[in-house]
Amino acid sequence: MDYHLKCTLCGEEYDRDAVRYVCPKHGDEGILDTIPDYAKLAEKLSPLKISNSRDFSIWRYAALLPLEDPRRSAPSLQVGWTPLYRSVRLGTGLGLSNLYFKDDGRNPSASFKDRASAVLVAKARELGVRIITTASTGNAGAALAALAAAAKLPAVIFVPQTAPQAKIAQLLVFGGRVILVKGTYDEAFDLCLEASRSFGWYCRNTAYNPYTVEGKKTASFEICEQLTQLTAAAGKARPGGWRVPDRIFVPVGDGNIVSGLWKGLRDLLALGWIEKMPKLMGVQAEGSAACYNAWRAGRENIERVNATTLADSISADLPRDGVRAVRAVRETGGAYLIVTDEEILAAIPELGRGEAIFSEPAAAAAYAGLKTAVRDGLVKSDETVVCMVTGNGLKDIASAMKAAGEGTVIEPTLEAVKRLNLE
Ligand SMILES: *Cc1c(COP(=O)(O)O)cnc(C)c1O
Ligand SMILES: [Zn+2]
Numbered sequence: 001m002d003y004h005l006k007c008t009l010c011g012e013e014y015d016r017d018a019v020r021y022v023c024p025k026h027g028d029e030g031i032l033d034t035i036p037d038y039a040k041l042a043e044k045l046s047p048l049k050i051s052n053s054r055d056f057s058i059w060r061y062a063a064l065l066p067l068e069d070p071r072r073s074a075p076s077l078q079v080g081w082t083p084l085y086r087s088v089r090l091g092t093g094l095g096l097s098n099l100y101f102k103d104d105g106r107n108p109s110a111s112f113k114d115r116a117s118a119v120l121v122a123k124a125r126e127l128g129v130r131i132i133t134t135a136s137t138g139n140a141g142a143a144l145a146a147l148a149a150a151a152k153l154p155a156v157i158f159v160p161q162t163a164p165q166a167k168i169a170q171l172l173v174f175g176g177r178v179i180l181v182k183g184t185y186d187e188a189f190d191l192c193l194e195a196s197r198s199f200g201w202y203c204r205n206t207a208y209n210p211y212t213v214e215g216k217k218t219a220s221f222e223i224c225e226q227l228t229q230l231t232a233a234a235g236k237a238r239p240g241g242w243r244v245p246d247r248i249f250v251p252v253g254d255g256n257i258v259s260g261l262w263k264g265l266r267d268l269l270a271l272g273w274i275e276k277m278p279k280l281m282g283v284q285a286e287g288s289a290a291c292y293n294a295w296r297a298g299r300e301n302i303e304r305v306n307a308t309t310l311a312d313s314i315s316a317d318l319p320r321d322g323v324r325a326v327r328a329v330r331e332t333g334g335a336y337l338i339v340t341d342e343e344i345l346a347a348i349p350e351l352g353r354g355e356a357i358f359s360e361p362a363a364a365a366a367y368a369g370l371k372t373a374v375r376d377g378l379v380k381s382d383e384t385v386v387c388m389v390t391g392n393g394l395k396d397i398a399s400a401m402k403a404a405g406e407g408t409v410i411e412p413t414l415e416a417v418k419r420l421n422l423e
Contacts, residue, residue, distance in 0.1 A: 002040055003066050005032040005210060008324055016066070021208055028193065031324060032210040033263070034066050038270045047242050047273050051225060056081040058115055058218040064267060065119060066214050073122035075150040079114040080218050082106045084226040084386070090354040090367075094374045098384040100230075100245070101367075102223060103357050105392030109170060111313075111360075112219065112257060112390040113143035119215030120204045121147040129202035131156060135192035137185045137253070137312050138167030139391055144204055145174035156201060158188040164312060164396040184307075186317045206256045207321035216260025217267065223248065223386055224265075224274055244274045246383040247334065249373070251365040251390055252282040252291050253314035255325025261388075262328035278386075279334035281378075282325065283369030285309035285344065288316055291325045292336040300326055310341050310399055313362030313391060335378060339368040345403040347371070348393060352404070358393035360400075366390070 005014045007023035007030045014023075014032070023030025045063055053060040058080035062070040082104050091099030107114035117140065124132045133156040134144045141157040148155035155176035159168065160183060171178045181188040189205060196203035206212050224242035231243060244265070250258045258280055268274040284292045288307035294300065302322030307315040319325060329336055339347075347364035351357045359367075366388050373379050393400050410416040 001063060001066060002037040003034050006035050008033055028208060031207050031321060034210055034214055042271050047240065058118060061218050061221050066211060067122050068126050070122055073125040075118055075121045075147045077108045077147060077150045079107055079118040081222060084223060084230065085355065086230060087355060095381050096385055097382055100386045101355055101357060101389055102386055103389045105359060105363065105389055109142040109146040110392035110395060111139040111143060113139045115218050116212040116215035117143035117147040119211055120209065121151045121153060123211055124153060124202050125151060127202065131201040132204055133192055133196050133201040134204035135189040137315065138163040139313055140206060142167055142170035145171050145176045148176055149174045158192040160185050160188055166395045166397060184317065185315065206254045212256055213260040213263050216257055217264030220261045220264025224268060241273050244276060244278045245386045247279045247281050247379065247385045249281045249283060249366045249370045249387045251314050251362050252284050252325055253316045253319065255291055255319045255321035257390065258282050258328045259321050259324040277332050280328050280332045281334045281369065281373060282329045282336045283365050284336065284338050285311050285314055285365060286338045286340050288314055289338050290319050291322055292338050294326050295329055295336040311344050311361035311365055313360065314365060337369040337372050339365055339372060343368040345399065348400055348403040357389055359389050360391040360393050360395045363390040
């Protein structure tokens with residue numbers, strides 16, 4: 001699509017070929033927004049045209065992505081079009097009649113991060129780069145390793161040595177160079193930036209690269225399109241447009257997912273395909289709450305915290321997309337919530353037993369936040385609510401085992417089974 005870039009801090013606009021990463025005026029913090037030519041897009045596209053597509057992946061929205069020729073540059077793995085489930089049980093328990101779960105653990109590397117990495121690998125191909133690199137708490141790296149493998153593009157991945165074993169296993173299996181940094185995610189992030197500058201590698205680092213948000217926005221397109229399909233029978237669809245939920249609950253670490261969802265919704269609103277902006281509800285771990293703190297204090301500048309939470313994917317000292325993440329929640333009239341590690345752990349088996357969805361701790365945090373919001377009276381019972389599930393539980397077995405309790409060990413006899421009084 002046709003687009004230019006605009007600094008989120010000073011508003012300076014740039015030709016898309018003039019800057020590769022951030023606004024040169026403020027170091028690493030001048031995150032750039034992608035501004036499409038909406039009038040031109042609206043001329044050749046419509047919700048109906050997209051809904052007729054037989055491509056069940058993020059690439060059904062290719063015309064809304066900042067790429068030159070996605071048909072040629074897109075890697076071949078199937079990313080996106082993950083299921084939007086109507087809640088069968090947990091909604092009733094919370095007194096919500098229209099609750100949905102979007103299971104993004106159903107992506108090739110089992111997390112939401114595949115959306116960003118797919119678009120970035122396509123971008124890297126169009127730019128003709130030799131090597132792509134990223135820092136990651138684990139999932140962004142696994143996603144990039146998978147998508148780079150699909151495109152035969154060499155990748156260098158920096159993760160904290162303490163990342164969950166399953167995520168490191170994914171990196172090693174998909175290939176690329178795996179660098180285990182003796183330090184935090186934030187240190188890995190800065191090291192990756194330095195390496196990419198020194199060696200000229202293409203850097204996918206979250207938010208620093210303006211296009212991670214563009215991949216992530218596809219989840220908003222899917223939510224609106226799928227919600228329209230699911231409710232069409234009830235006669236609730238708007239002719240020619242898509243339905244929106246009233247609220248979306250999303251876990252926040254660096255703040256790039258919530259910013260991405262917001263960007264997708266702003267695109268749809270600008271195109272006239274949806275009628276209103278849903279409220280974005282950001283959920284942070286109590287021990288990693290830099291965005292929550294800024295939102296509560298009514299400020300925009302993000303103060304560094306010393307992040308401690310078992311939800312590794314949302315553990316961030318200094319959220320890299322913090323300013324936009326605070327705006328996303330404030331400008332949509334949503335709220336930030338914090339949840340404890342105990343609440344996050346408890347949410348894992350609840351999602352498993354209530355909805356048959358297995359989530360990693362960071363993903364379960366969104367549901368824990370939804371429970372808090374309902375308890376605090378922030379959600380009305382008839383509102384349409386979407387709760388994001390951003391990563392699969394197999395990525396962090398240790399936390400899952402901590403949360404789910406023990407199995408029962410018995411002798412291999414029927415007597416032993418009888419003694420359990422199972423009925
Ligand atoms: C990365 C990630 C998040 C948080 O996304 P941010 O853009 O860092 O806010 C949440 N859940 C999972 C599973 C993730 O991998
Ligand atoms: Zn700027």
